[in-house]
């Protein structure tokens with residue numbers, strides 16, 4: 001599932017290609033996307049994209065007057081450009097023709113991805129957006145700590161909760177907890193302040209390294225240019241159950257936290 005580094009990579013790839021492009025037509029929108037977007041085609045045609053941005057795992061096409069088109073890629077969503085005038089290839093659910101002869105496509109094999117057009121006011125009213133926690137790459141230690149220390153939930157569950165901190169999913173939660181030496185089942189209120197500082201530092205370095213690597217391609221994720229990311233080659237715990245810990249050699253174990261498979265080192269990561 002695309003997490004913060006993957007969505008950031010896609011946004012950075014699309015930004016120079018989409019900025020100042022005008023939508024000329026919407027040749028295709030699949031029924032499941034059209035359902036909640038009856039007027040999308042009518043409202044988006046003739047509008048000029050002013051920028052591409054990200055918040056948490058959401059990607060925005062920015063239009064004038066603070067209107068945005070928000071994409072949530074969920075499990076298998078992909079965005080990219082192709083020549084306009086071609087029929088949609090398999091699993092493409094939305095095509096936006098642009099004034100330079102290209103078309104933006106939204107491809108999504110599992111169909112869990114969503115998109116929607118929002119006015120600035122409506123976006124702020126959207127509960128999912130309104131309740132998003134701070135950005136992990138911009139948050140200061142005090143704000144981050146306040147969102148963790150009062151909570152009894154396990155730290156892995158807190159990191160995955162988009163209301164606590166935005167953009168983190170299974171991969172980057174596991175990798176940063178390993179780097180910080182924190183067991184994923186540790187209750188938030190049992191983590192000492194210096195360990196929380198270590199966790200925020202680990203989270204930020206993992207995310208920055210992953211962005212620099214173009215994200216992690218474990219299944220469907222590709223950059224806007226169709227390339228694979230390479231951060232998966234440096235995973236230290238994610239997907240490595242039974243393999244020796246890179247630090248101490250102990251076989252890595254898995255457990256379930258918040259319904260998600262969680263890989264960790266039973267000797268390096270302590271409660």
Ligand SMILES: [Zn+2]
Pocket residue numbers: 245246247248249250265266267268269
């Ligand atoms: Zn270890």
